[in-house]
Amino acid sequence: MSLPAQQNTIHIEALRKSYNEQASGDVRYIIKDVNLVIKGGEFFILLGPSGCGKSTLLNIIAGFVSKSGGHLRIDDVEVKEPGKDRAVVFQQADSSLFPWLTVRENVEFGLRMKKTPKPERRRISDSFIGLVGLTGHENKFPKELSGGMKQRVQLARVLAGDPAILLMDEPFGALDAMTRRTMQKELIRIWRETNKTVIFVTHDIQEALLLGQRIGIMSVGPSSNITDIYDNPLSFPRDEASPEFGELYNQIQSHFAR
Ligand SMILES: Nc1ncnc2c1ncn2[C@@H]1O[C@H](COP(=O)(O)OP(=O)(O)O)[C@@H](O)[C@H]1O
Ligand SMILES: [Mg+2]
Numbered sequence: 001m002s003l004p005a006q007q008n009t010i011h012i013e014a015l016r017k018s019y020n021e022q023a024s025g026d027v028r029y030i031i032k033d034v035n036l037v038i039k040g041g042e043f044f045i046l047l048g049p050s051g052c053g054k055s056t057l058l059n060i061i062a063g064f065v066s067k068s069g070g071h072l073r074i075d076d077v078e079v080k081e082p083g084k085d086r087a088v089v090f091q092q093a094d095s096s097l098f099p100w101l102t103v104r105e106n107v108e109f110g111l112r113m114k115k116t117p118k119p120e121r122r123r124i125s126d127s128f129i130g131l132v133g134l135t136g137h138e139n140k141f142p143k144e145l146s147g148g149m150k151q152r153v154q155l156a157r158v159l160a161g162d163p164a165i166l167l168m169d170e171p172f173g174a175l176d177a178m179t180r181r182t183m184q185k186e187l188i189r190i191w192r193e194t195n196k197t198v199i200f201v202t203h204d205i206q207e208a209l210l211l212g213q214r215i216g217i218m219s220v221g222p223s224s225n226i227t228d229i230y231d232n233p234l235s236f237p238r239d240e241a242s243p244e245f246g247e248l249y250n251q252i253q254s255h256f257a258r
Contacts, residue, residue: 004078004253005077007040007164008040008041008074008085008164008197009037009038009039009040009073009074009075009164009183010036010037010038010061010072010074010076010165010197010218011037011071011072011073012035012036012037012038012070012071012072012075012212013035013070013071013073013216014033014034014035014059014069014070014071014124015031015033015034015057015060015062015067015069015070015071015072016031016032016033016034016055016064016067016068016070017029017030017031017032017053017057017067017068018030018071021068023038025177028054028222029054029068029222029223030053030222030223030224031056031057031218031221031223031224031225032126032222032223032224032225033223033225034057034070034225034226035225035226036124036216036226038091038197038199039195039197040164040197041195041197042197042198042213042214043198043200043202043211043212043213043214044190044197044198044200044212044214044215044216045200045208045211045212045214045215046058046199046200046201046216046218046226047152047202047203047204047205047208047215047216047217047218047252048219048220048224049203049205049218049220049256050172050203051170051221052083052218052219052220052221052224053152053218053221053224054169054201054203054245055169055201057218057223058088058167058169058199058201059088060072060088060225060242061079061086061165061167061199061232062082062088062167063079063080063082063083063086064082064088064245065092066080072193074165084161084163085163085165086163086165086168087158087161087165087166087167088158088161088167088168089151089155089158089166089167089168089169089184090153090154090169090171091169091170091171091173091174092174093147093150093151093153093154094142094150096154096157097142097150097153097157097184098142099141099142099143100141101135101141102137102139102140102141103129103138103139103140103141103142103145104125104129104135104139105155106142106153107128107129107157107160107207108121108124108125108155108159108160110161111124111160111161111216112162116127124160125138125156125160125182128156128157128159128160129156131156131159131190131193132152132153132155132159132186132190133152133216134149134152134153134156136140137149147174147175147176147178147179148175148176148179148180148182148183150210151170151171151172151174151175151183152183152186152224153167154171155171155187155190159194163196163219164196164197165196165198165199166191166196166198167195167196167199168187168198168199168200168201169201170201170202170203171183171200172184173202173204174209180207184207184210184211185237187211188236188237190211192236200212205249206240206249207246208252209232209234209238209240209245209249209252210238210240212232213231213232214229214230214231214232215229215230215232215252216228216229217229217252217255218231228255230248230251230252234248
């Protein structure tokens, strides 16, 4: 079970990252002076142009990439490495699914590693395969699935590990528009059912507004940081044709235009 929602608060203070710290001469910071608090259970969006450092920041939170300075804490604990409280969903499911395993075996992979007994594994995989709408496809292999279905398998596998914090790096960026829309709706449903903290990276304003409770805007790099945070109080499911949605869209778009 996840910890209560009020826990798992992510505190980021004066965070910075350079990939050439050891180099002589000027250090080039990718991100610098990033300050952010994300509350447990929140759906937070990181929005910014391509190359500004969104993946770098997400991978630092995941513990995959080391920070060059500043602090990253989850509740009171400084984070330095990956942990089972966090899991990442990447843009390309292909690179994260094992092609020689079926849908069910892929979803159960982490549970096998943890030596979860078979009946329990089966119960958990059934439940998450159902949650992402793949019941009936359990015995298929990745090559028999569409891009959207593979992305669902990746999501089910991550959810089966029951991380309190879901880190999503443009997870629907490679999907066609209709599949993307379906996945966005399902993600919201899953988030509301499971009460997880979600940090979702996108460069798409509409996607940001459909999903996020708060939207953190990252500036163009180098030395990118979070310059503004917009609240999105609209209730779910959100209607992109509503005047309120359009108003928020224009606000954020004008932010990038200036
Ligand atoms: N491992 C790395 N070594 C050197 N530079 C990197 C590395 N990873 C990313 N960068 C650079 O950091 C910047 C931000 O990249 P990234 O975090 O992937 O941006 P985004 O996800 O916003 O597109 C880019 O200029 C990229 O070239
Ligand atoms: Mg990226």
